[in-house]
Amino acid sequence: MMSNGLDSGVVGQQNGSSGNSVGGGQEESKTNLIVNYLPQTMTQEEIRSLFSSIGEVESCKLIRDKVTAGGTVGWPNSINSPEKMDSEVPGVMTSPLLTGQSLGYGFVNYHRPEDAEKAINTLNGLRLQNKTIKVSFARPSSEAIKGANLYVSGLPKNMTQQDLETLFSPFGRIITSRILCDNITVRQFVSGAGENLPGLSKGVGFIRFDQRLEAERAIQELNGTIPKGSTEPITVKFANNPSNNNKSIPPLAAYLTPQATRRFAGPIHHPTGRFRYSPLAGDLLANSMLPGNAMNGSGWCIFVYNLAPETEENVLWQLFGPFGAVQSVKVIRDLQTNKCKGFGFVTMTNYDEAVVAIQSLNGYTLGNRVLQVSFKTNKSKTT
DNA sequence: CGACGGGACGC
């Protein structure tokens, strides 16, 4: 129950008749939902499609990272050409295609309240890829609910998420709670193991309150106090702002092997699945299954044509990196002039991500050139 | 319009 990673109690509380005594007394929407823990690769249209299975969707919005220099789009530079800056790639930073990675949450607004409630009942807790999504009513956006996330450390190792909520609940409505523990992947992927082999608590956790004022009061009342049955005081403070962290730049060692790369790019996908209904994907698959083609055993090789003569590897990293795990890039150059011969190759680990990259980047205008992107064929001058 | 590399003997 708790150990499945879903947050407790939130849905019922928000939909209940409990007086929303805090804040400005805004009436909460009965049609607008917030969807959290979406898989990284899920698009707004895929979300809309999923939620349309419940009822007529009035609007749907996936929140994406606002593109900032040095953000996730440019991360692969650090392995290949650290000296290259994003600004050397005309069009990339401003293209709608690449304006920001999914932040993993979004909003779905239904026409009818009963559909919204049905969506919560049927889609909350749904497992998508490596995630378990959370569907709950959205709160009215306001300044008062921002910055209400607390970081708690010094927790006794035997304290459960339930215990943590009990400790903090006197100070306000808890939106989420979490205790960090080791081997979290084991808990997510091995059925039953979550119950039998809970990860060891790291003694730190998070509490998100509905209102910032509630969080402030919890800090005042609980910081430095010793929980019942423990011997050391806990520290309670505001959590770091996730937009300021640098988790999007994993350690260099992560790139050394394909196995390590996968850990930062989601689960391993199979060539069927969520794209099987796409006629385009079907064509791409058929093509790539010809002998000696894109799949070389450790990734999917993609042919990129119409690159400018001065193109360097970082351009390919920036173009393809946002779509998933990129194993390698190569700009093919003339041996005499050292200028790009107009094409290059990109090897991606996961088929699904390669398909999305091809569909997204084929026809994309880079500078004043329209790129052609496809799985590599076995054409060669020497055969 | 054009158009698919280069490295590479371990299991």
Next chain:
DNA sequence: CGACGGGACGC
């Protein structure tokens, strides 16, 4: 010792 989730309120 410190430790910052599975980027939670419209990027």
